[in-house]
Amino acid sequence: MINFVFYFENMNKKVSVYRKEHFNAAHRLNNPAWDEQKNDRIFGKCNNPSYHGHNYEMEVKVTGVPDAETGFVIDLKMLSDIINENVIEKLDHKNLNLDVPDFSQLNPTAENIVIVIYNVLREKINSDLELQVRLYETPRNFVEYPVV
Amino acid sequence: MVYLTRIEHFNAAHKLYNEQWTREQNEVVFGKCANENWHGHNYDLYVTIKGEVVEETGFLFDVKILSLLIKQFVLDKLDHKNLNVDVEFLKGKMCTTENLAKAIWQQLHPHLPPPVKLHCIKLYETPRIYVEFFGD
Numbered sequence: 001m002i003n004f005v006f007y008f009e010n011m012n013k014k015v016s017v018y019r020k021e022h023f024n025a026a027h028r029l030n031n032p033a034w035d036e037q038k039n040d041r042i043f044g045k046c047n048n049p050s051y052h053g054h055n056y057e058m059e060v061k062v063t064g065v066p067d068a069e070t071g072f073v074i075d076l077k078m079l080s081d082i083i084n085e086n087v088i089e090k091l092d093h094k095n096l097n098l099d100v101p102d103f104s105q106l107n108p109t110a111e112n113i114v115i116v117i118y119n120v121l122r123e124k125i126n127s128d129l130e131l132q133v134r135l136y137e138t139p140r141n142f143v144e145y146p147v148v
Numbered sequence: 149m150v151y152l153t154r155i156e157h158f159n160a161a162h163k164l165y166n167e168q169w170t171r172e173q174n175e176v177v178f179g180k181c182a183n184e185n186w187h188g189h190n191y192d193l194y195v196t197i198k199g200e201v202v203e204e205t206g207f208l209f210d211v212k213i214l215s216l217l218i219k220q221f222v223l224d225k226l227d228h229k230n231l232n233v234d235v236e237f238l239k240g241k242m243c244t245t246e247n248l249a250k251a252i253w254q255q256l257h258p259h260l261p262p263p264v265k266l267h268c269i270k271l272y273e274t275p276r277i278y279v280e281f282f283g284d
Contacts, residue, residue, distance in 0.1 A: 022274075024187055024188060024189050024274065025187050025188055026161035026185070026186040026187050026188040026230075027188070045227065045228035046228060048228050048229060048230070048234070050161065050229065050230035050233040050234050051161040051186050051188065051230050052159055052160050052161050052188055052227075052228040052229060052230065053159060053160055053161040053162070053186065053187055053188005053189055053190075054159050054188055054189065054190050055189050055190045055274050055275070092180065092187075093180035093181060093183050093187040094183060094185070094187060095161075095183070095185035095186050095187065098185040099183070099185050138157075138159065138190050139190070
């Protein structure tokens, strides 16, 4: 009876759950439509033709009403598996420009990476649940998508 | 004796790959780190020096000068670089965190004015992996 009351009091309340994951990768920022001078001016050290790299940290936020039977918004083990299979395996220890087809024509800035990650995950997560991804390129630079 | 640490950071691409070995052998030993197209890290560097406090200044060593030495001899050569390709003082070396810490020691050690001594180079490759080198 107590659980039943608890359920009715909470039945419409949304909760956000988060899963942190990490990967590391090489990249460079370069616009092939510009000459090297302009690339150097706009992208500076990030334009190094031999690449540089980062430890990327990501936080995946899933928001929804906890399921009446399980009490879960989403099974976090399942969320972890989805992220690992669809994002980490694709990006970890890779060169984003050379090894990841999404960036063959797209500059792998943190902004573009977070949109790519979101789009991949959005297809795999129940559309009733809201999704937001935060990506840290360094401990001091991070981006978030979508903006809510 | 006082120990003083300056924390710096840089990011770089590298791969772990022994050119004397076959690709298969490299993949067996170095796994994902052997990716021929490189991968990369945000490195955090802790430089610890030691010595006695100078009475007139109250300093072990001027940290602004320490910062400039690290910038000139380490960060300017490593930050946003490919460790295997772009760095003169790593030529011919395997670019592991162990070797990088030792090489950073060699870069800095000659530039610290006695009696100030370099005590430790602590280098994080990821937030979960670091090495320490004490010069011996």
